[in-house]
Amino acid sequence: MTNLGALGGIESLAFAINNRAQAVGEFTFVDSDGTGISHAFRWQGGLMQDLGTVTGDQASIALAINHHVFGTFQELFRRWSARMHGAKYTPE
Numbered sequence: 001m002t003n004l005g006a007l008g009g010i011e012s013l014a015f016a017i018n019n020r021a022q023a024v025g026e027f028t029f030v031d032s033d034g035t036g037i038s039h040a041f042r043w044q045g046g047l048m049q050d051l052g053t054v055t056g057d058q059a060s061i062a063l064a065i066n067h068h069v070f071g072t073f074q075e076l077f078r079r080w081s082a083r084m085h086g087a088k089y090t091p092e
Contacts, residue, residue, distance in 0.1 A: 004043045007050055012041065016064045024062035
């Protein structure tokens with residue numbers, strides 16, 4: 001078992017791995033207001049990369065990976081409510 005880290009956050013969860021030994025999931029950090037926020041990550045070769053969010057959204061989760069990363073992004077519109085929509089990660 002390998003500790004993937006949490007990019008300085010408080011926890012991380014891996015949800016999928018592909019045949020290239022790339023893993024994806026979410027890591028959680030605490031923002032300046034004390035709110036836990038999750039961002040999608042891709043881990044490869046010992047390095048975790050924050051995949052960020054869609055513009056205007058605050059959270060993301062990567063759920064699957066083959067040659068592309070697939071997951072959901074959340075628009076938090078109340079403290080405990082969120083609208084979620086699917087997305088494919090495309091590096092800039």
